Amino acid sequence: MYGRKGYQLLKDFASGEKGQLKPFNSKLFDETIEECDQNHHLLQSLIRKMQQEDLDVPNNRNADHYGALIHHLSLMRNKRCLMAYVYNRAEIVRDLAWRVGLELLDLPSEIQEKLTSLEKEYFKNHSVALKSYMGKVGIELNVDMVPPKDPYIKVRILDDIDEGIVLSDKTTNFARHSMHFLKRTDAEPYIARGQMEELTD
Amino acid sequence: MGIFKQREREIFDLMASSSEVGGSSADYETMMSTSDVELLKRAWRNEKAAPEILQYEGALVERAKEQIELVEETIEDYVENGKDPLLVSLYQMDLDRTQFLLRSYLRVRLVKIEKFMFHNLKSEEAERRLSEQERVFATKCADDLVKHFEETVLLKLPENYQSVLKQSQISEVDDMVPQPHLDTFVVCRSNNFVSLNLYEEGESPETVEMERGDLYFIRYKIVKGAIESGQIDLI
Numbered sequence: 001m002y003g004r005k006g007y008q009l010l011k012d013f014a015s016g017e018k019g020q021l022k023p024f025n026s027k028l029f030d031e032t033i034e035e036c037d038q039n040h041h042l043l044q045s046l047i048r049k050m051q052q053e054d055l056d057v058p059n060n061r062n063a064d065h066y067g068a069l070i071h072h073l074s075l076m077r078n079k080r081c082l083m084a085y086v087y088n089r090a091e092i093v094r095d096l097a098w099r100v101g102l103e104l105l106d107l108p109s110e111i112q113e114k115l116t117s118l119e120k121e122y123f124k125n126h127s128v129a130l131k132s133y134m135g136k137v138g139i140e141l142n143v144d145m146v147p148p149k150d151p152y153i154k155v156r157i158l159d160d161i162d163e164g165i166v167l168s169d170k171t172t173n174f175a176r177h178s179m180h181f182l183k184r185t186d187a188e189p190y191i192a193r194g195q196m197e198e199l200t201d
Numbered sequence: 202m203g204i205f206k207q208r209e210r211e212i213f214d215l216m217a218s219s220s221e222v223g224g225s226s227a228d229y230e231t232m233m234s235t236s237d238v239e240l241l242k243r244a245w246r247n248e249k250a251a252p253e254i255l256q257y258e259g260a261l262v263e264r265a266k267e268q269i270e271l272v273e274e275t276i277e278d279y280v281e282n283g284k285d286p287l288l289v290s291l292y293q294m295d296l297d298r299t300q301f302l303l304r305s306y307l308r309v310r311l312v313k314i315e316k317f318m319f320h321n322l323k324s325e326e327a328e329r330r331l332s333e334q335e336r337v338f339a340t341k342c343a344d345d346l347v348k349h350f351e352e353t354v355l356l357k358l359p360e361n362y363q364s365v366l367k368q369s370q371i372s373e374v375d376d377m378v379p380q381p382h383l384d385t386f387v388v389c390r391s392n393n394f395v396s397l398n399l400y401e402e403g404e405s406p407e408t409v410e411m412e413r414g415d416l417y418f419i420r421y422k423i424v425k426g427a428i429e430s431g432q433i434d435l436i
Contacts, residue, residue, distance in 0.1 A: 040359035
């Protein structure tokens with residue numbers, strides 16, 4: 001049945017958790033594109049048939065016309081399904097740029113596996129757009145995502161960060177599981193990446 | 202005892218002056234002109250609640266940026282001169298709050314641009330509301346997305362179906378552009394007495410009348426014009 005593969009593709013997307021990506025389903029994707037091709041060939045052959053019978057193609061309403069119409073509609077539906085799939089994944093990719101960070105390498109590897117190389121390209125391009133905007137406006141826009149309550153918060157380190165951290169007012173050695181009292185703006189990027197967690201009690 | 206009393210007075214002055222325009226005694230000048238902060242808060246609330254993008258408050262943003270810088274310098278000064286750390290952290294918190302407002306305002310706008318990028322570039326009304334840099338951002342965003350679509354899907358499809366904005370060559374209008382839902386319900390409060398048409402021109406002219414301070418839960422379309430002119434605020 002025409003359109004079933006497109007439907008399955010979208011169901012696959014929807015069955016993931018909201019806001020989370022599943023690995024790009026290339027198999028279904030390519031099959032849907034093949035179906036589009038098929039539809040197009042059949043569409044063209046039907047139109048040619050009508051032309052050979054010397055019928056007025058746009059206005060004549062016979063069985064072939066309706067056959068061609070079905071192929072056309074199926075093609076459009078598949079196109080919409082495919083574009084919806086790509087568009088929704090791109091939306092999640094943009095969301096990742098906001099939440100986690102603008103560098104591709106900052107994304108945890110589980111997420112990187114699920115993106116195709118084209119999506120990674122898109123992520124990079126989008127980061128460039130965001131960075132250039134932030135540069136022109138002169139304000140960093142991906143810190144301070146939560147309204148500030150306390151300037152300092154308690155955090156516990158989850159990953160081994162060691163020496164790689166730059167703080168605005170002190171330098172500390174960050175061993176795993178140690179707890180520190182940091183400025184919120186300093187800790188935010190690490191919390192977003194999952195390397196620290198905030199202790200609220 | 203005397204020290205405590207003096208601190209109390211200083212802190213009290215600080216609290217008092219941050220809620221009235223024009224600052225108060227001692228060597229404490231008003232942090233950020235409070236009317237600007239109020240304006241920024243109002244712009245931020247409206248932007249957050251509205252389904253479409255609103256007019257860019259360029260002058261307000263510029264003023265806010267300048268004042269934030271000024272306050273940052275003042276704080277650095279105080280820290281170096283060893284001024285009372287409690288006062289400094291109060292200044293710092295106030296600064297953080299204002300910075301958050303500014304950043305969130307710009308962020309909400311960017312998210313809306315990302316969401317409706319094609320619509321914003323097509324509709325003249327929407328384009329007018331973007332700042333210069335936002336327009337550049339929107340164009341680049343749209344170009345990126347078009348390129349992404351083309352490489353992933355469109356170039357693999359048959360010829361007449363390769364457009365991003367139209368379903369196929371036969372479509373007469375760009376039928377694949379997502380548009381903001383102007384019919385969503387919003388909560389709003391009126392600043393003046395306002396009388397609005399509930400329906401489109403030409404249909405039965407039922408009006409709703411809002412007194413000053415009334416809260417209404419109403420479709421965005423109806424109050425759109427009044428928000429632009431400042432008569433109604435979204436909550």
